[in-house]
Amino acid sequence: MISTKLTTLFNIEMPIIMAPMFLVSDSNMVKAAMKSKIIGTFPTLNYRKEGELDSILKELNSFKNEIEDLGTYGVNLITQKSNPLYKKHLNICIKNKVPFYITSLGNPKEVIEKAHKYGAKVFCDVTNLKHAQKVFSLGADGIIAVGQGAGGHAGPNPLHILIPSLKQKFKDFPIIAAGGISTGNGLHSVLVLGADGASVGTRFIASHEAPVSQEYKDAVVNAKSEDIVMTERISGTPSTIINTSYAKKIGYKQSWFEKLLSKNKKTKKYFKMLIQLKGMKKLEKSVVPGNYKNLWIAGKSVEFINDILSIKKITQNFKNELEESIKSNRF
Ligand SMILES: Cc1cc2nc3c(=O)[nH]c(=O)nc-3n(C[C@H](O)[C@H](O)[C@H](O)COP(=O)(O)O)c2cc1C
Numbered sequence: 001m002i003s004t005k006l007t008t009l010f011n012i013e014m015p016i017i018m019a020p021m022f023l024v025s026d027s028n029m030v031k032a033a034m035k036s037k038i039i040g041t042f043p044t045l046n047y048r049k050e051g052e053l054d055s056i057l058k059e060l061n062s063f064k065n066e067i068e069d070l071g072t073y074g075v076n077l078i079t080q081k082s083n084p085l086y087k088k089h090l091n092i093c094i095k096n097k098v099p100f101y102i103t104s105l106g107n108p109k110e111v112i113e114k115a116h117k118y119g120a121k122v123f124c125d126v127t128n129l130k131h132a133q134k135v136f137s138l139g140a141d142g143i144i145a146v147g148q149g150a151g152g153h154a155g156p157n158p159l160h161i162l163i164p165s166l167k168q169k170f171k172d173f174p175i176i177a178a179g180g181i182s183t184g185n186g187l188h189s190v191l192v193l194g195a196d197g198a199s200v201g202t203r204f205i206a207s208h209e210a211p212v213s214q215e216y217k218d219a220v221v222n223a224k225s226e227d228i229v230m231t232e233r234i235s236g237t238p239s240t241i242i243n244t245s246y247a248k249k250i251g252y253k254q255s256w257f258e259k260l261l262s263k264n265k266k267t268k269k270y271f272k273m274l275i276q277l278k279g280m281k282k283l284e285k286s287v288v289p290g291n292y293k294n295l296w297i298a299g300k301s302v303e304f305i306n307d308i309l310s311i312k313k314i315t316q317n318f319k320n321e322l323e324e325s326i327k328s329n330r331f
Pocket of ligand 1: 021024076125149153178200202297298299
């Protein structure tokens with residue numbers, strides 16, 4: 001129905017990437033996304049136990065080979081120095097010939113070089129023109145422009161500025177919009193701005209397949225955009241969360257001492273690792289049922305999420321709403 005650089009590059013039906021979500025996206029969600037003929041992705045950090053990532057990738061590769069007419073899958077690598085599993089995970093992904101990579105937070109050079117050796121594609125998360133220029137010159141195959149209101153590490157710029165400004169500069173380069181898109185209307189709007197597709201996270205938390213607690217899914221359905229706040233208490237880098245009573249209790253800022261340790265050259269790397277580890281533990285507890293210390297990552301698109309649906313139905317709704325929006329021809 002709709003053809004963009006994203007749909008042609010990956011031979012998919014809808015220009016949608018189911019975005020990588022820490023502690024949320026797993027292989028079942030990815031398979032459901034592939035069956036819905038979109039791209040399903042997950043952060044490699046969701047599989048931290050020895051041997052786990054390798055077996056998941058083998059499982060996804062055989063799923064892809066056995067069934068015809070599927071979408072595809074990809075992994076997200078946090079290329080930051082403070083990710084202790086980066087090198088190990090990259091090598092496992094390369095060995096298993098992962099077809100698609102999304103890099104975030106650090107320098108993607110090594111991923112691009114290694115992935116290109118066997119024809120895989122690498123898209124890089126960026127939040128501004130400067131970073132986009134950098135990944136473009138390193139040979140990335142596309143960029144994911146993360147704007148305001150996105151779930152996780154949201155960018156500072158609204159998509160209505162970010163997408164057209166990137167488009168002006170990188171005319172024939174695939175640009176994917178991320179942040180606040182949970183309806184076909186929203187998808188239509190970023191296509192009009194010049195994007196080749198959308199990377200959608202928060203909408204897929206409220207799915208039957210998401211392996212998180214019912215409380216977390218219900219919180220996404222019940223929250224409104226003003227319930228989404230930024231906190232530094234998870235990874236040091238500001239991240240969007242639902243403003244639960246626990247989030248309010250622990251506050252949103254790092255203390256002066258934490259700030260000092262995260263800026264000092266000698267302590268920076270190790271302190272960040274420690275903060276991330278502590279943040280990860282808090283998040284891990286939050287996604288299981290019955291926990292009251294709730295730190296739930298979600299973006300402002302919760303405003304339009306009113307139901308928990310299957311991934312197939314979510315994709316179908318995007319398709320129907322996009323068609324409607326294009327047909328309505330209001331302007
Ligand atoms: C629960 C959650 C976890 C996330 N974890 C990651 C992650 O591990 N790595 C990453 O690059 N982005 C992560 N993100 C950001 C998403 O990949 C994507 O950019 C974002 O969800 C898009 O905005 P939206 O949530 O408004 O659709 C996360 C987002 C959410 C909601």
